[in-house]
Every structure is written in C-alpha cells, then in structure tokens.
Amino acid sequence: MASSMHCxxxxxxxxxxxxxxxxxxxxxxxxxxQHRPLSTKFPEFQNNPQLQSHDQIYQFSLENPDQFWxxxxxxxxxxxxxxxxxxxxxxxxxxxKWFLGGQLNASVNCVDRHLDTLGDSxxxxxxxxxxxxxxxxxxxxxxxxxxxxxxxxKKHGVKKGDRVAIYLPTSPVAIASMLAxxxxxxxxSVVFAGFSAEALAxxxxxxKAETVITADEGVRGGRKIPLKKVVDESVSKCPSxxxxxxxRRTGMGTLGKNDFSLDDxxxxxxxxxxPELMESEDFLFMLYTSGSTGKPKGIxxxxxxxxxxxxxxxxxxxxxKVGERxxxxxxxxxxxxxxxxxxxxxxxGATTVLFESNPxxxxxxxxxxxxxxxxxxxxxxxxxxxxxxxxxGDNFVTKYDRSSLRKLGCVGEPLNREAxxxxxxVVGGGRCDVIDTWWQTETGGICITPRPSEEGAPILPGMPxxxxxxxxxxxxxxxxxxxxxxxxxxxxxxxxxxxxxxxTIYGDHQRFLNTxxxxxxxxxxxxxxxxxxxxxxxxxxxxxxxxxNVSGHRLGTAEIExxxxxxxxxxxxxxxxxPHDIKGEGIYAFVVLKGEHDMPLDKLANELRGMVxxxxxxxxxxxxxxFAPGLPKTRSGKIMRRILRKVAANKPDELGDTSxxxxxxxxxxxxxxxxxxx
Ligand code: 6R9
Numbered sequence: 001m002a003s004s005m006h007c008x009x010x011x012x013x014x015x016x017x018x019x020x021x022x023x024x025x026x027x028x029x030x031x032x033x034q035h036r037p038l039s040t041k042f043p044e045f046q047n048n049p050q051l052q053s054h055d056q057i058y059q060f061s062l063e064n065p066d067q068f069w070x071x072x073x074x075x076x077x078x079x080x081x082x083x084x085x086x087x088x089x090x091x092x093x094x095x096x097k098w099f100l101g102g103q104l105n106a107s108v109n110c111v112d113r114h115l116d117t118l119g120d121s122x123x124x125x126x127x128x129x130x131x132x133x134x135x136x137x138x139x140x141x142x143x144x145x146x147x148x149x150x151x152x153x154k155k156h157g158v159k160k161g162d163r164v165a166i167y168l169p170t171s172p173v174a175i176a177s178m179l180a181x182x183x184x185x186x187x188x189s190v191v192f193a194g195f196s197a198e199a200l201a202x203x204x205x206x207x208k209a210e211t212v213i214t215a216d217e218g219v220r221g222g223r224k225i226p227l228k229k230v231v232d233e234s235v236s237k238c239p240s241x242x243x244x245x246x247x248r249r250t251g252m253g254t255l256g257k258n259d260f261s262l263d264d265x266x267x268x269x270x271x272x273x274x275p276e277l278m279e280s281e282d283f284l285f286m287l288y289t290s291g292s293t294g295k296p297k298g299i300x301x302x303x304x305x306x307x308x309x310x311x312x313x314x315x316x317x318x319x320x321k322v323g324e325r326x327x328x329x330x331x332x333x334x335x336x337x338x339x340x341x342x343x344x345x346x347x348x349g350a351t352t353v354l355f356e357s358n359p360x361x362x363x364x365x366x367x368x369x370x371x372x373x374x375x376x377x378x379x380x381x382x383x384x385x386x387x388x389x390x391x392x393g394d395n396f397v398t399k400y401d402r403s404s405l406r407k408l409g410c411v412g413e414p415l416n417r418e419a420x421x422x423x424x425x426v427v428g429g430g431r432c433d434v435i436d437t438w439w440q441t442e443t444g445g446i447c448i449t450p451r452p453s454e455e456g457a458p459i460l461p462g463m464p465x466x467x468x469x470x471x472x473x474x475x476x477x478x479x480x481x482x483x484x485x486x487x488x489x490x491x492x493x494x495x496x497x498x499x500x501x502x503x504t505i506y507g508d509h510q511r512f513l514n515t516x517x518x519x520x521x522x523x524x525x526x527x528x529x530x531x532x533x534x535x536x537x538x539x540x541x542x543x544x545x546x547x548x549n550v551s552g553h554r555l556g557t558a559e560i561e562x563x564x565x566x567x568x569x570x571x572x573x574x575x576x577x578x579p580h581d582i583k584g585e586g587i588y589a590f591v592v593l594k595g596e597h598d599m600p601l602d603k604l605a606n607e608l609r610g611m612v613x614x615x616x617x618x619x620x621x622x623x624x625x626x627f628a629p630g631l632p633k634t635r636s637g638k639i640m641r642r643i644l645r646k647v648a649a650n651k652p653d654e655l656g657d658t659s660x661x662x663x664x665x666x667x668x669x670x671x672x673x674x675x676x677x678x
Contacts, residue, residue, distance in 0.1 A: 044071050054454045061469040062496060068470065069098070069499055073308050076347075078113045079104045080277050083304070089497040091524065094517035097281050098305040098499045105275035106182035106284055106303055107150075110346035111143045112275070118322070119143075122351045124172050125325065127370055129219040129357040134374065137172045139349075142179075144271035145172065149180035149262075151269035153211070156243055156260070160185030160276050163207040163286070167191050167200060167231055169218040170332045170354045173247045173262065175342055177213045178285070178332070182303075185276035186211075188285045189298065192333025193218050193225070197233035198615045199296075203288050204234060206298055207506060210242045213262065215249040221361040228253050280304035286506045287335055289441040290556040291515060292527075292545035298506030299441050306444045307347060309500025313445040313468060314344025316452045317435060318378050318407045322349050328380035328409075329355040329367065334553075335441040336411055340380055344445070359385045364392035368400040368427070379427075380409035384551040386419040387582050394426050402427060407451075409435045412552025413584040414540055420461035438464040438540055440526060441554075442516065444500025447471045448538050463539035472496035473538055475530060476520045485532075491544060492530035493523035546641070548577040549585050553619050557641075560622070563615045564589060564608055569597045574631050574639050575622065578648035588648035589622035590670070592630055601627055605678035624648070624677045630666040632658065643667060647674055 045051035051060055061068040066086040074082070083102030089095060111123070124137040137145075158164060164186045168174035174190075181188040189207045191200050193215075204212065212235065218225035228246055235241045235258075245262040246255060255261060278284075284303045288296040314320055326345045330336035332354075345352035353374065359366050359381075367389070371379065389396065408428050415423075415436045424434045438448040448464040448471070450457070459465070467473050475483045475490030483490040501524065505512040519525045529541040543549060546557040557575040564573040571594045580586035591608065599607070609621045626647075632640045640661065646654050652671045658664045 042072075044075050054452055054457075058467070058469055062472055065470060065496065065498075069308070072312060073099055073102075073304065073499070076311055077104060077304065077308055078109050080108075083280060087497065087499075091495070091497055091517070092522055094513045096305075096497055096501055096503055098302070099280035099308075102280040102304055103277045104280070104304055104307075105278055106307055106343070107146055107179040108183075108275050109307060110179055110182075110343065111139060111146055114139045114349045115143060118349050121323075121349075123346060124175060124352060124354055125374055126172050126354045127356060127374070129222065129361070131357075131362050131366075132369075132373070135172070142172070142176060145176035145266070146179045146183060147271045147273040148266040148269040149173075149176050150183040150273040152245070152262075152265045153180060153186065154184055154273070155269070156211070156265075158184065158186050158211050161282075162186045162211065163189055163209040164211045164213065165189050165191055165200070165204050165207065165209040167193050167195075167212060167214040167227060168247060168332075169193050169215060169220070169225075169227075169249065170337065170341065170356050171215075171247075171249070172354065173215075174332055175346075175354065178338075178342060179346075182278075182284060183273060183275050185278055185282065187283045187300075190285070190287060190333055190338070192331060192617075193227055194331075194333070194619070195617050196614050197230045198237075199617060200230060201234035201237045202295060203298070204238045204241060206288075206295065207286060208240050209238075210240055212241055212244045213247070214244060215247040216253045217250040219250065220356070221358045224250060224252070226252075232256070278303050281503070283503070285338065287338060287441055289335070290547060290554045290559060291511075292547050292556055293558050294511075294556075296556075296559070297508070297511065297515075299502045300504050300506045301444055301500075302503050305499030305501070307343060309445040309498060310339040310344040311347035313449075313500075314340055314350070315348050317437060317446050317449050317468065318380075318409060319451065320345075320348055320350060320378065323351075324377040324406075325351045325353065325374055325404075326378045326380075327353040327355070327367075327371070327374070327376040328378075329353070329359070329385070330380070330382075330411075331355075335439075335444075336380070339445050359389060360392075363396065364389050365396040365400060368397045368402060371402050371405060372400040375404040377404055377406045378409065379405060379407075380411065382412045382552040383410055383415045383419055384413065384583055386410070386415070386423055387584075390419060390422040390426075391582075397426050402429065405432050407435060408432045409437055411437045411439070411446075413549050414542070415462065417461040433459055434461075435459075436462075436464045438528075438538070442502040443494075443498075443526075444502065447494065447498075448473065448540075460537065463533070463537055465537040465539075467538070470496060470498040473530070474523055475532055476523060476525075480520050486536050487532070487534045489529065489531045489541065491520060492526045492528045492538075492540065493520050494526070495523050497524075548575075548587060550577070550580075550587060550619060551583045555587070555616075555620050559616060560587065560589065560612060560620055563612050564591060567604075567608055567611060569593050569599060569604060570608075572631060574641065574644055576641055576644045576648050578624075578645065578650075580623070586623040587621070588624045588626070588644075590626050590628045590631060590644055590647075592628050602678055626670070626673055626677050628666075628673060629669045630663065632664075632666050632670070633662050634660055635662050637662075644670075647671060650674070 081103040083099035085100040577585040
C-alpha cells in the first residue's frame with residue numbers, strides 16, 4: 001500500500017464550493033445537537049480534538065470533502081497504487097470522478113485482505129429457501145470460489161471491461177460470481193431472477209453481454225422457478241450471448257450447445273487467480289432500474305468510490321462491529337443487495353446473510369426464527385414486509401428469541417408510523433434503534449438516515465431524518481431555487497458530491513444528464529419530493545415523476561403502458577399508482593379499447609395481466625384495470641394523471657379543476673365506471 005504520494009487537491013474545480021457550505025450549517029443545526037461523545041468512532045480522527053462529535057465530523061465532511069474522503073479512502077481500502085487526485089467533479093456538468101490515479105481490485109478488498117485475520121470466519125450464511133437450512137461459507141472458502149470462477153471466466157474468453165449478466169438466486173455462487181467479475185475486471189449486471197425472459201433479454205442486449213451466469217432452477221417459498229428456461233428464451237433473442245454457465249441448484253434440466261455446467265467448470269480450475277488492477281473509475285457494475293420514460297436504465301457504478309461509500313455506510317449507519325451477523329434480506333437483484341448484502345458487509349469483514357426465501361414461508365415467523373437461530377445483531381428489510389407481517393399478529397414474533405438484535409433497518413419506501421412502532425416495540429422490544437434509510441440505485445449507498453448521530457439523538461417515526469457524512473441535501477422549488485429554513489417542502493436534491501454516486505447510464509450519458517443534472521442545474525436531482533420538518537429533519541413525500549414504488553420495486557408507468565398498448569383490442573392506456581395497505585403503492589391501469597371488441601372484459605383483463613407478467617414480471621401486474629371510454633387529456637394531448645390518481649385513490653370529490661380538459665365529460669364517465677374494475 002503506497003500512502004506517501006502527494007495528493008493534489010482540486011477542490012477549486014468542483015462547483016460545490018465553500019459558498020454553499022455556509023447554508024448547510026444552518027440546515028443541519030438542530031436543538032438537540034450538543035457535543036456529546038460519538039457512538040461510532042473514527043480512528044482516523046481520534047487525535048484531532050476538533051473532530052470528536054458527530055456534528056463536527058459531519059461539518060468537516062462538507063467543508064473539507066477532499067480531506068475527509070481521501071483520509072478514509074486511504075485508511076479503509078487497500079490500494080495497489082495510491083491515487084493522486086482526490087476528486088474531479090463538476091456537478092453542473094454531471095461530471096463525477098474520484099480517486100484518480102489510484103488502482104485497486106474490489107475482490108481483493110472484499111475477500112483477500114481478510115484472509116490473514118478472518119480466513120476461517122464466516123463470510124456468508126446462506127439462509128436457503130428450505131426452512132431451517134443454512135450453509136456457512138468462510139472467507140477462505142469464498143476466496144477459493146471467487147478464484148475458480150475467475151479462472152473459468154478467463155478461460156472462456158471473458159476479458160476486462162466485458163459485461164456479464166448474472167441471473168441467479170441470492171446464493172454463495174451468485175456472490176462469488178459478482179466478485180469473480182470484479183476480480184478479472186468484467187462489469188457485472190445482476191438481473192433480479194424474477195424478471196421475465198423479455199425483461200432479461202432487454203437488459204442483456206442493452207449491456208451487449210456475451211456471458212450469462214444462471215441456475216437450473218430457483219427456489220422460493222417452496223416453489224421452483226425455471227430460471228434456465230427463462231434464460232434460454234432470452235438468449236434466443238440475444239445474438240450477443242456466446243456462453244451460458246448454469247449452476248446446479250436443484251439438479252433439473254439439460255445443457256444445450258453453448259451451455260456449461262458452472263459446477264463442473266469451476267472444479268477444473270485452480271483456486272488461485274491474480275486480480276486485475278483496476279483504475280478507481282473503472283466500472284464495477286451496472287444495475288438496471290426504472291425511470292419515468294423509456295427503457296430501464298443501466299446505472300453504472302465505479303470501483304473505488306462505490307466501494308468506499310458502501311463500506312462507510314454499512315459500518316457507520318448500523319454501527320457494525322466485526323463478528324456480528326448482518327441480516328439484510330434484500331435480493332442481490334436490487335441495489336440494496338449489492339451494497340448491503342455483498343459489498344458493504346464484505347468490505348468490513350462482516351458475516352452477511354444471504355436470504356433466498358420469502359418472509360412468510362413456511363409462515364410469518366420466518367425472519368424471527370432465523371434471527372433466533374442465526375443470532376442476528378442487524379436486520380435490514382422493507383416496509384412492505386413489515387406491513388405484511390404485522391397483520392399476521394405478534395405471536396409469530398414473540399415466540400422467538402430476538403435478544404441478539406441491536407439495529408433494525410428499513411429501506412425502499414416510506415416507513416409508516418404503525419410499521420415503525422411495531423418494528424421498534426414488538427420486534428425490537430423497545431431496545432433497538434429503528435433506522436429508516438433513504439437512498440437510491442443511483443446514490444450507491446445510504447444518504448439520509450437517523451444514525452450515525454450523537455449518542456441518544458432522537459429517532460422519530462416516518463422519516464429518515466439526517467444526512468450521512470458528505471451528503472448535503474437541498475430542497476429546491478419549481479424555479480430551481482433552493483428553499484431554505486425549516487418546515488418547507490421541495491424537490492429532494494443533493495448539492496454535494498460523494499464518492500458513491502452513479503457515474504452514468506450505460507450507453508446513454510445524455511439521458512443520465514437529462515434525468516439527474518438538467519432539471520435543477522447545480523444539484524443532483526433524486527426524483528423524490530421531501531419536507532424539512534420544523535426541527536430540521538428530512539421526510540420523504542414520494543416520487544415527483546411517473547415512477548411507481550410497488551413493494552419497494554421501482555416501475556415506470558410507461559413500461560407497463562407499453563405492454564398494455566400492445567394488446568390488439570387496446571387503443572391506449574394510462575397507469576397510475578394508488579395507496580395500498582401492504583404494498584405501499586398499487587398499480588391502477590385505465591385502458592381504452594378500440595371500438596368493437598368480442599372478448600369479455602374479465603378475460604381481457606386476465607390477458608393483459610398475463611402479458612405484463614410475461615414481458616416484465618409478476619410484481620408489475622395491475623391490481624386494478626378500469627376499461628375507460630377515453631382518457632382525460634389537455635388540449636395539447638397530455639394525459640392529466642392528477643385526475644386519474646384521484647379516481648384510483650377513490651377520491652372522486654377531489655378531482656379539482658377539469659376545465660382545461662379537451663373533453664371534461666370523459667371524467668364523469670370514468671368516475672361512473674369506477675365501481676366496475678377488474
Ligand atoms: C435503495 C432503493 C429508490 C426510490 C427512492 C424513493 C424510494 C427508498 C426510501 C424511499 C421513502 C425511504 N425510497 N428509500 N422512500 N423512504 N427510506 O430502494 O433504491 O430501488 O433505486 O429505489 O425508493 O422513492 O427514489 P431504488
């Protein structure tokens with residue numbers, strides 16, 4: 001590790017300068033903040049009397065980002081070559097680069113560096129779908145798997161910079177495959193193994209991936225999912241794919257011409273593989289997420305910046321200590337799985353749980369039985385799961401011993417008060433911090449979260465509250481002006497730059513700029529709205545664009561409309577979200593049919609749902625379908641979704657002004673049909 005190299009500070013080139021930082025001080029000042037001891041210590045700053053409280057360190061991270069992040073990058077990551085430039089960022093241009101000149105490898109940081117001290121410690125606990133079955137994988141065993149897969153990929157021609165699609169259930173082989181890509185410098189693109197063949201094909205094609213890693217079958221909630229069959233169907237539409245590796249999860253199926261058994265190929269390889277030296281800014285992975293229009297976006301993350309941010313947030317938000325078991329139950333197909341099942345925990349030498357199952361299999365006690373059996377200190381889950389479980393009653397929780405739990409995290413959607421209180425009081429018995437974390441695929445890691453903060457700082461229901469180190473949230477009004485003071489609302493933006501932020505949309509940098517940097521010049525725009533409360537805390541008010549959040553899964557309304565519109569009887573459609581008790585948001589489709597049609601409406605509704613399932617995934621199927629005589633449109637032809645949202649939310653009295661509509665009578669006709677949904 002080289003650490004003596006001179007570090008050129010280029011803060012002057014970053015448009016987020018000290019000018020703005022002064023307002024940040026005001027925004028962050030809240031009445032409870034006194035200089036009390038910090039709960040999560042930074043050894044890096046322990047000799048600096050100016051950097052002892054949380055507030056001091058937070059302010060330092062905003063005022064001296066180069067010093068803050070470079071100190072941590074050098075002390076926490078292992079570099080093959082030190083960086084010479086801390087950052088080169090211009091937020092106006094959406095130009096983000098960190099730790100230039102440095103070289104490192106993600107798999108070395110996640111695995112190799114722990115071998116001397118933690119080689120025999122458990123890295124992964126695979127909580128398999130079969131109730132009560134777990135498998136432990138030590139850091140040494142993980143290293144062997146990663147190296148074998150790395151050698152296998154190399155032997156089959158996979159090179160640095162190639163994209164590899166991973167369509168696997170959450171399992172040790174999936175984690176080893178991700179890290180093997182990182183080891184040889186390939187960019188992994190994990191696709192949630194619940195997406196349909198068509199959705200998978202679109203992602204493979206967009207990434208121009210030549211290699212797919214999958215399993216014969218997945219198992220979830222006792223049901224088998226024919227993953228290889230889905231891959232076969234996708235690959236038949238993707239000429240770029242040259243090879244498919246198939247992991248044996250259940251032992252089903254046969255191999256075709258370009259298929260290889262992952263297990264057999266791995267067994268042939270050595271468990272030693274030299275890591276590729278990667279530049280800090282080389283892509284580590286891409287991950288598709290939905291936007292308000294068009295195809296899903298391949299959000300690309302860099303190596304060094306992403307790793308540092310995932311590592312820092314996992315450690316400090318959860319106050320993670322080596323030896324503890326970290327139970328993030330997200331699937332690896334989502335960003336939460338990337339940052340808090342794989343990269344964050346492994347970088348910190350943690351024992352991380354790989355949860356393959358679902359929260360109600362075999363019954364609603366699944367998480368808590370697992371908590372008792374694995375003695376988990378940390379749980380990190382979704383509000384949807386909590387809402388579903390709390391309806392099943394407390395007995396499923398209280399019959400298990402949860403005394404190991406220390407921190408209870410939550411992510412993906414707003415955590416409503418009832419679910420917050422149940423999590424805190426029933427699950428945690430009032431002993432644990434409940435940590436509602438706000439962040440996005442694009443932010444790489446947690447950005448707003450009640451912890452870390454000063455010892456004893458309050459945690460309130462319904463909001464993620466406080467920015468993480470280096471994050472300067474800003475609420476911006478429609479004119480692009482920052483809204484200052486407290487008890488205000490606006491578009492949730494971030495005006496600082498941080499290492500974990502996404503670098504581009506793969507293959508479409510212009511779309512990246514248009515989506516995140518053009519709407520409010522000088523700010524990163526999240527797409528969410530937020531409120532700063534009287535006490536200066538952040539509360540998320542929901543998406544400001546046409547993105548739905550169904551059980552924490554992001555879906556573009558346009559993606560669903562595209563599928564519905566392809567049915568030959570359908571003239572046009574409009575999809576909106578509506579409040580749903582369990583899922584947070586449900587999907588409501590207004591469908592206009594072409595003149596005459598023969599099919600009974602219930603049959604048509606089933607067919608439409610089936611199409612959405614086949615082309616996207618089952619979680620994208622509309623809950624409600626209303627066959628409307630027309631859609632409410634302005635004179636310029638724009639659908640007034642505001643009105644449809646009110647109908648969907650069953651608030652026909654709150655439609656507001658409809659006079660600017662081209663044909664206001666359409667609204668009455670829709671309201672009349674409101675009872676007749678399919
Ligand atoms: C990590 C993740 C991001 C969107 C985000 C927002 C919503 C996430 C939230 C939350 C309220 C929270 N969201 N966390 N809303 N409170 N604590 O979920 O990434 O799949 O990209 O979704 O999810 O709307 O913009 P991603």
